[in-house]
Structure formats: C-alpha cells, structure tokens
Amino acid sequence: xxxxxxxxxxxxxxxxxxxxxxxxxxxxxLALLTLGLEHPVTLISTGAGFGKSTLVSQWLTERMKxxxxxMKPGSDPSTSASSFIPHPSSFAWLALDAGDNDPVRFWRYxxxxxxxxxxxxxxxxxxxxxxxxxxxxxxxxxxxxxxxxLAAQPLVLILDDYHVIEQSEIHxxxxxxxxxxxxxxxxxxxxxxxxxxxxxxxxARGQLAELRAAQLRFRPEETQAFLADLMGLALAPEQIDVxxxxxxxxxxxxxxxxxxxxxQADPGAFIAQFAASHRxxxxxxxxxxxxxxxxxxxxxxxxxxILDRMCAxxxxxxxxxxxxTVKDEDRATGSDPAQPFILHPSxxxxxxxxxxxxxxxxxxxxxxxxxxxxxxRSALRQRLQRQxxxxxxxxxxxxxxxxxxxxLSAEAIEHACAAGDTAHMAELVETATxxxxxxxxxTTLQRWLDDLPGALYATRPSLLxxxxxxxxxxxxxxxxxxxxxxxxxxxxxSLSGDSPHWGELLALKGWLxxxxxxxxxGYALSTQALTLLRPDDAFRRSxxxxxxxxxxxxxxxxxxxxxxxxxxxxxxxxxxxxxxTAYAHALAAWVLIDEGxxxxxGTYASTALALTSARGLAQLPMNAFCHVVLAEVALLRDHLAxxxxxxxxxxxxxxxxxxxxxxxxxxHMRIGTARARGDRATAEAELAxxxxxxxxxxxxxxxxxGHAQRAWLALLEGRLSEADALLAAAPQRGTVxxxxxGGARTARALLRVLQGRAAxxxxxxxxxxxxxxxxxxxxxxxxxxxxxLALAAQGQSDCADQxxxxxxxxxxxxxxxxxFLDLGPYLAPSLRRLHQTLPDTHPARPLAGMVLARLGAAPxxxxxxxxxxxxxxxxxx
Numbered sequence: 081x082x083x084x085x086x087x088x089x090x091x092x093x094x095x096x097x098x099x100x101x102x103x104x105x106x107x108x109x110l111a112l113l114t115l116g117l118e119h120p121v122t123l124i125s126t127g128a129g130f131g132k133s134t135l136v137s138q139w140l141t142e143r144m145k146x147x148x149x150x151m152k153p154g155s156d157p158s159t160s161a162s163s164f165i166p167h168p169s170s171f172a173w174l175a176l177d178a179g180d181n182d183p184v185r186f187w188r189y190x191x192x193x194x195x196x197x198x199x200x201x202x203x204x205x206x207x208x209x210x211x212x213x214x215x216x217x218x219x220x221x222x223x224x225x226x227x228x229x230l231a232a233q234p235l236v237l238i239l240d241d242y243h244v245i246e247q248s249e250i251h252x253x254x255x256x257x258x259x260x261x262x263x264x265x266x267x268x269x270x271x272x273x274x275x276x277x278x279x280x281x282x283x284a285r286g287q288l289a290e291l292r293a294a295q296l297r298f299r300p301e302e303t304q305a306f307l308a309d310l311m312g313l314a315l316a317p318e319q320i321d322v323x324x325x326x327x328x329x330x331x332x333x334x335x336x337x338x339x340x341x342x343x344q345a346d347p348g349a350f351i352a353q354f355a356a357s358h359r360x361x362x363x364x365x366x367x368x369x370x371x372x373x374x375x376x377x378x379x380x381x382x383x384x385x386i387l388d389r390m391c392a393x394x395x396x397x398x399x400x401x402x403x404x405t406v407k408d409e410d411r412a413t414g415s416d417p418a419q420p421f422i423l424h425p426s427x428x429x430x431x432x433x434x435x436x437x438x439x440x441x442x443x444x445x446x447x448x449x450x451x452x453x454x455x456x457r458s459a460l461r462q463r464l465q466r467q468x469x470x471x472x473x474x475x476x477x478x479x480x481x482x483x484x485x486x487x488l489s490a491e492a493i494e495h496a497c498a499a500g501d502t503a504h505m506a507e508l509v510e511t512a513t514x515x516x517x518x519x520x521x522x523t524t525l526q527r528w529l530d531d532l533p534g535a536l537y538a539t540r541p542s543l544l545x546x547x548x549x550x551x552x553x554x555x556x557x558x559x560x561x562x563x564x565x566x567x568x569x570x571x572x573x574s575l576s577g578d579s580p581h582w583g584e585l586l587a588l589k590g591w592l593x594x595x596x597x598x599x600x601x602g603y604a605l606s607t608q609a610l611t612l613l614r615p616d617d618a619f620r621r622s623x624x625x626x627x628x629x630x631x632x633x634x635x636x637x638x639x640x641x642x643x644x645x646x647x648x649x650x651x652x653x654x655x656x657x658x659x660x661t662a663y664a665h666a667l668a669a670w671v672l673i674d675e676g677x678x679x680x681x682g683t684y685a686s687t688a689l690a691l692t693s694a695r696g697l698a699q700l701p702m703n704a705f706c707h708v709v710l711a712e713v714a715l716l717r718d719h720l721a722x723x724x725x726x727x728x729x730x731x732x733x734x735x736x737x738x739x740x741x742x743x744x745x746x747x748h749m750r751i752g753t754a755r756a757r758g759d760r761a762t763a764e765a766e767l768a769x770x771x772x773x774x775x776x777x778x779x780x781x782x783x784x785x786g787h788a789q790r791a792w793l794a795l796l797e798g799r800l801s802e803a804d805a806l807l808a809a810a811p812q813r814g815t816v817x818x819x820x821x822g823g824a825r826t827a828r829a830l831l832r833v834l835q836g837r838a839a840x841x842x843x844x845x846x847x848x849x850x851x852x853x854x855x856x857x858x859x860x861x862x863x864x865x866x867x868x869l870a871l872a873a874q875g876q877s878d879c880a881d882q883x884x885x886x887x888x889x890x891x892x893x894x895x896x897x898x899x900f901l902d903l904g905p906y907l908a909p910s911l912r913r914l915h916q917t918l919p920d921t922h923p924a925r926p927l928a929g930m931v932l933a934r935l936g937a938a939p940x941x942x943x944x945x946x947x948x949x950x951x952x953x954x955x956x957x
Contacts, residue, residue, distance in 0.1 A: 583612025
C-alpha cells in the first residue's frame with residue numbers, strides 16, 4: 081500500500097512531476113522561462129488549461145539535464161542577477177492545494193521542498209515547528225533567508241497552483257521573502273490569477289518576469305505539430321485552422337478536441353459543431369470524451385473525481401462495491417442496464433488512462449500517485465453531481481476510511497467533512513488535534529473545528545476546549561471569551577469538578593481574569609487549574625504556570641511568582657517547547673529584577689537565549705522578553721550602549737507584530753535610554769510609537785502607560801504644567817495590576833513635590849511603599865528617592881538623608897544607579913550631604929559619589945565603587 085510519505089509531509093506535493101512521454105517541445109517558452117531567471121520572481125499567470133504546470137515541468141526536466149551549478153566566472157552574486165545559473169539539483173517544487181492555507185503548514189512544505197534540493201534544512205529548522213506560538217512563520221522565513229544567504233547555492237523555488245492560497249499572512253510572508261531573497265535564489269509562481277502580491281512594485285523595479293496567456297497560446301505551427309505528431313490526427317490545413325480559431329490556442333481545448341476527434345467518422349462536421357467559448361467548449365468536449373469511454377472507465381472517472389490525489393488502492397476503495405460488481409444505480413449513464421460490468425483493477429485503468437493521455441497527471445516517478453487535470457476533474461465532479469448525487473457521501477466515506485488506514489488523517493478529515501459525516505469527522509479531529517497543534521498548524525485546526533456543527537460540541541467538550549486554546553494562541557479574545565462561556569455551560573452538565581477538562585477551563589478563565597485587570601482572581605484560578613490538569617500535560621502546565629506567575633507578580637507576591645515561573649520552566653522543557661521555556665525564564669528574571677538581584681536576572685535571561693540558540697531558535701519572537709530583561713538590567717546599571725543593543729535585538733524579533741506586552745517593555749527601555757542620554761527627539765519619537773501601539777491593543781486601560789511615560793519625560797525636563805495636564809487626563813486605573821498604576825502614581829508624587837505639596841506626595845507614595853515592599857528592592861528604589869525628596873521638601877532633612885542612604889546601601893552591591901541619576905538634579909543636595917557626612921566605610925557613600933560625579937555636581941572621588949561584574953551578553957561575539 082503506497083503512501084505519499086510516512087512523514088507528515090506528502091512527498092507527492094514536493095516532488096517535481098516526472099517527465100511526460102508525449103510533450104510538444106515549446107522551445108520559445110522554455111527560453112523565456114530561462115531568461116526569467118534574470119529576475120528574482122517569475123510569474124506564470126493564465127486561466128486554467130493553458131498548460132502552465134506542464135510547461136514548467138518540461139522546463140524543469142530540460143534544465144535538470146544541463147550541467148550548471150556555478151556562478152559565471154568573475155561575477156558578483158550580490159550585484160549581478162544575470163550571473164544566476166541554477167544547479168541541476170537546485171530546483172524545489174511545491175504543488176499547493178487548499179489545505180495549505182495555514183501559514184505554518186505552507187512554510188513547512190516550502191522548507192520540505194527546499195530540503196530535497198539543499199539537504200540539511202530539516203536539522204536546522206525542525207525545532208521551529210515544536211509547538212504553536214505567535215510569529216512562528218516569520219521566524220521561519222527570516223531563518224530560511226539567512227540560511228540561503230549563507231549557503232549561496234543557486235536555488236529555484238517553484239510554487240505551483242499559488243491561486244489556491246487565500247491567507248493574507250502567507251502572502252505577507254512570501255512578499256517579505258521575495259523582497260529579501262539572496263542573489264542565489266529565485267521564485268517561480270504558477271497561478272490561474274494574479275496573486276495579491278506587490279507585482280506593480282516588482283515590475284517597476286525590474287524584479288518581475290511574466291508569462292501570460294498571449295505567450296502560452298499555441299501558435300499555428302505548434303497547433304499543427306500537436307495535432308499531427310502527438311495526437312496522430314491527419315487533418316486538412318483548413319480544419320487545423322478552424323480548430324485553432326475555435327480554441328484560440330487553448331491547450332486543454334486542443335487536447336480535448338483531439339481526443340474527441342479520434343472517435344468521429346466525420347471530423348469536419350465535428351469541428352464545425354462545438355462553440356467557440358472556452359467554457360462551452362469545455363463542457364461539450366468533455367462530454368464527448370467521456371461518452372467515448374467504456375462503461376467501466378466512465379464509472380471509474382466519475383467516482384474517482386472526488387479525489388485530489390489517488391493511487392490504485394485508494395481508487396479501489398472508492399469505486400468498488402463488496403464483491404466487485406457495480407450496482408444498477410451506480411452504472412454510468414448510457415450503459416446498457418442488461419449488461420452489468422465487472423471493474424478492472426484500478427491499477428489497470430490508471431495505466432490505461434495515462435496511455436490514452438486522458439488528463440491523468442503522474443505525481444511521482446514510480447507511477448503510484450496521480451491526479452486529474454483540474455479542469456477535467458471539475459467537469460467530472462459536476463457530471464457526478466448531476467447523475468448520482470446520492471452516491472457522493474458514500475464515496476467520500478470510503479475515501480476517508482482508506483486514508484485513515486494509510487495514516488493520512490488530514491485528508492481523511494476533509495473527506496469526512498465532504499461526506500457530511502460530522503460524527504466521524506469529530507472523531508478524526510479529536511485524534512488529530514495534538515499532532516496538528518504541536519506542528520503549530522493552528523489555522524488548520526481552527527478550520528476543522530469551525531466546520532463542525534455547534535450542537536456536536538455539547539457531547540464533545542474536548543473539541544470545544546481545543547477551540548478555546550486555539551483562540552488563545554492567535555489572541556482572539558472575543559472568541560476566547562465566548563468559547564470559555566460555552567465550555568463552562570457544557571461541563572456543568574456533564575463532568576465532575578475534578579476532571580482535567582475543568583482544569584483547562586479554569587486555566588483559560590484565569591488567563592482572561594488577569595487580562596481583565598483581576599490578578600488576584602487570575603492567580604487563584606490558575607493555581608486551582610494546576611491541581612486538576614493531567615501531570616503529563618506539560619504544554620498546558622507551562623502555559624498556565626506562566627500565567628500564574630504573571631498574576632502573582634502583579635499582586636506583588638514575588639515568592640509565588642518565582643515558584644510559578646520556575647515550574648513553568650520545568651514544564652516547558654518537558655514539553656520540548658522553546659517558546660514556553662524562554663518566556664518562563666524571562667518571567668523569573670523580571671521577578672529577580674524586582675527583588676534587586678540584577679546579576680541573577682541577567683543570568684536567567686542569558687541562559688534562556690543560549691538554550692534557544694542551541695536549538696536553532698535564536699530568532700524566536702519569545703526571545704524578545706529575554707532581551708528586554710537584559711536591556712532593563714543594563715539600563716538600571718546605566719550601561720546605556722548595552723541596553724540599546726538588547727532593545728534593538730528585541731525590536732527585531734518583534735517586527736512580526738507578536739507580543740504587544742514585550743513591545744511596550746522594549747519601547748519603555750528605548751525611551752529610558754534616550755532620556756538618559758539627553759536625546760529628547762528620540763525619546764519623543766519612541767513615546768509616539770508607544771502611544772500608537774497602545775491604541776491598537778484593544779485594552780483601553782493600557783493608555784495609562786503612555787500618559788505616565790509622557791508625564792515623566794515632562795517632569796524631568798521641568799515642564800510641570802504639561803505633566804499636570806497629562807496626569808489629570810490619565811485613566812485612574814490600569815488593567816493589569818499595580819505595576820501600571822505605579823508609574824502614574826510616582827509621577828504624580830514627583831509633581832506634587834515640585835509644586836510644593838510634599839504632604840500630598842507622601843500620601844501618594846504610601847501605597848507605593850507597600851507595593852514596593854512586596855515587589856522587592858528594585859521597586860523600592862524607584863520610590864525611595866521620591867520619598868526622600870518629599871521629606872526634604874517638608875524640612876525633614878535628616879529623615880530624607882536616612883531614606884536615601886538606605887536606598888543607596890541596598891543598590892550598591894548590584895550597581896543599580898539609574899533611579900538616582902534620573903532624579904539626580906533634585907537629589908543633589910541630599911547626595912552631597914551624604915557624601916560629606918557619611919564615613920568612608922559606609923556602603924552608601926561610594927555610590928553617592930558616583931552619582932554626583934556623573935551629574936557634575938561634585939568631583940569624582942577615589943572611593944567611587946567598582947562596577948559589578950557584567951553578565952555575558954547574548955549579543956557578544
């Protein structure tokens with residue numbers, strides 16, 4: 081029993097079609113295709129039936145006979161497009177179908193096709209498909225481009241039937257790939273219609289070669305050669321002229337006409353009969369061709385038309401009834417009811433159809449797998465629908481049954497859906513969910529789930545939960561909320577409270593609660609979920625552990641946050657999922673920063689980056705969180721160049737649009753770094769970008785982040801009235817816990833101090849001190865300098881100096897200097913007093929001297945503390 085592949089990829093999709101025995105050499109078109117290699121992209125765009133795929137297959141066969149494989153001597157591949165000479169083995173072929181409208185599946189097949197031409201990709205990119213995650217396809221595209229650039233080996237990627245692709249994310253990814261193709265690579269697109277790609281831009285830049293219907297139409301001499309030499313027809317010149325005029329050089333029309341003419345006693349009369357339009361001609365000619373076939377062949381053609389790809393065993397399963405005979409109602413129209421027939425083996429009929437050139441296209445060199453020409457198959461399906469519509473569901477059920485046994489679950493699901501057998505489809509989907517999910521093909525999973533009737537979910541809560549998890553993965557919050565409500569209703573009436581399904585539901589509700597600004601409820605639901613989830617469900621346990629860590633962190637419980645993050649790391653490693661592991665490391669690192677353990681936080685983040693890089697996942701968007709951690713550590717230590725490098729690395733990983741929270745943190749780092757350098761223009765530009773991004777989050781409460789940032793910038797530059805107006809207009813409550821509110825509260829406290837309202841400032845900072853105590857040293861150090869200012873403004877200089885000295889003492893071991901530098905102009909009197917009055921051995925005195933020296937408020941002293949040992953940077957060579 082042949083199968084296209086024992087692996088998830090179907091080899092027939094990524095195997096160049098074998099050379100056809102009977103093809104008309106179209107030398108002029110082959111030359112145009114070769115000339116097209118001077119451009120990054122070649123587009124072959126015509127309607128169906130013009131011989132596009134056949135032409136490219138013929139060209140590919142001819143090119144693979146040539147001896148190439150090198151750049152022209154003396155050429156520079158980075159500047160000379162004409163230097164491109166593809167190696168015979170460097171052609172990657174991908175035959176697309178409707179199932180490829182999943183970004184992850186699409187790029188998996190692209191990589192699989194390229195792997196056959198340039199072996200070694202599987203080892204490098206395999207880890208990218210271990211589990212779903214936002215931005216995964218962009219990582220794949222970027223990594224693939226880097227690989228091709230480094231390999232510098234000529235490659236031509238051919239995407240056949242690109243018109244079936246409708247997913248905008250795929251179009252965006254392919255556009256990006258083509259715009260950044262290395263000089264050693266080319267793309268050939270074969271499509272029935274112009275794809276939604278920037279063709280005009282490529283055309284204007286000379287990057288696009290095009291072949292259209294005008295070039296592909298058969299010319300008079302080609303028509304004559306085709307009919308006489310290939311089809312064996314002895315026609316008069318005037319008859320050939322009529323055929324060419326009727327078909328307008330349309331390849332499939334000529335082939336159908338030639339096949340029909342073989343059974344005609346009067347060729348001239350037949351030629352005069354069929355209409356000129358392609359559609360009418362197609363119907364007429366296919367009817368003629370099918371009607372000329374024996375009854376068993378007609379039966380075979382109609383019943384196997386439901387298949388996109390077929391082999392003999394699959395065809396046998398579809399067309400044959402028990403015992404091998406055909407029921408009366410299954411007989412092809414026009415057959416003699418008194419003469420039942422016995423079907424020949426499908427292998428015999430397939431070979432017969434191929435010899436007769438009856439629109440059967442081989443998909444492999446072994447002759448095991450075939451497909452019909454798209455137009456021929458479509459016409460056969462319409463004919464089947466007219467003649468025996470009641471039989472169609474049974475045909476699909478038989479196909480689904482064979483495909484399940486062959487291990488081709490995705491194709492089996494499509495046939496079960498076409499059969500209307502929702503119960504069987506649901507069973508197949510349940511079996512396929514985990515492998516589909518772990519390959520990251522969330523779009524495919526969502527499409528299957530959408531095709532199931534809503535009533536079926538009442539008896540299959542696991543499928544409803546998969547619908548919710550997939551909505552979470554693509555950040556579709558309205559669908560997630562709606563599905564969670566449905567799940568709760570179904571589970572309440574069917575399962576006990578200790579079922580793992582309840583654990584999944586509580587986990588999802590905890591996620592939503594945290595996003596809604598209820599971290600306490602989010603933490604309670606998440607921790608309860610962890611007690612119900614299966615112990616071996618490492619993927620979900622890591623997801624939920626990270627959510628619980630975030631909720632605990634927002635509540636100020638650093639011990640619980642660290643414990644949850646550590647458990648999420650463990651489960652992420654068990655799930656062999658780089659995204660989850662990197663994210664959990666970053667969460668643990670943020671908690672350590674709040675505790676003032678900058679060195680350990682940097683180690684966590686650097687470790688995560690090293691682990692993902694070792695697995696070939698350096699470009700994973702989730703790694704941005706680790707770079708943000710390292711940027712924060714560097715900024716707090718006033719290592720501005722290092723902070724800038726890590727912020728830029730994070731932005732590069734977030735260019736896909738994934739992870740708005742990481743993007744906000746990155747922009748916060750860039751604003752802080754620009755502000756520390758006195759670069760107001762850059763700080764303003766980054767702030768404007770932050771505000772724009774915040775406006776697109778769909779969470780209005782997050783606008784408080786932008787208000788707080790702009791107010792701080794105004795305050796530190798002495799623009800008090802502007803800061804006052806900004807804070808007055810800011811929302812009074814954030815949506816993700818005390819961290820967001822803290823920035824606005826501390827800004828208001830500084831404003832009150834500068835306005836001479838120190839008592840109000842201290843009132844504002846009291847809740848801040850409570851939060852700071854819970855969050856740890858680093859958070860306290862953001863509040864302590866403000867409190868010292870307010871106390872000094874009230875005339876309590878001794879108390880102010882004591883608060884500031886304590887903060888400096890706690891900051892010194894980690895080199896945490898940035899908060900004191902930010903408020904340095906205001907703190908200078910207190911810092912100067914401390915530096916003058918504290919004994920040389922006091923741990924606060926050296927740091928006070930360092931801050932004063934950097935502010936230019938006092939000369940540097942010999943007691944300036946040494947900077948702590950820096951953590952290794954993931955960006956270091």
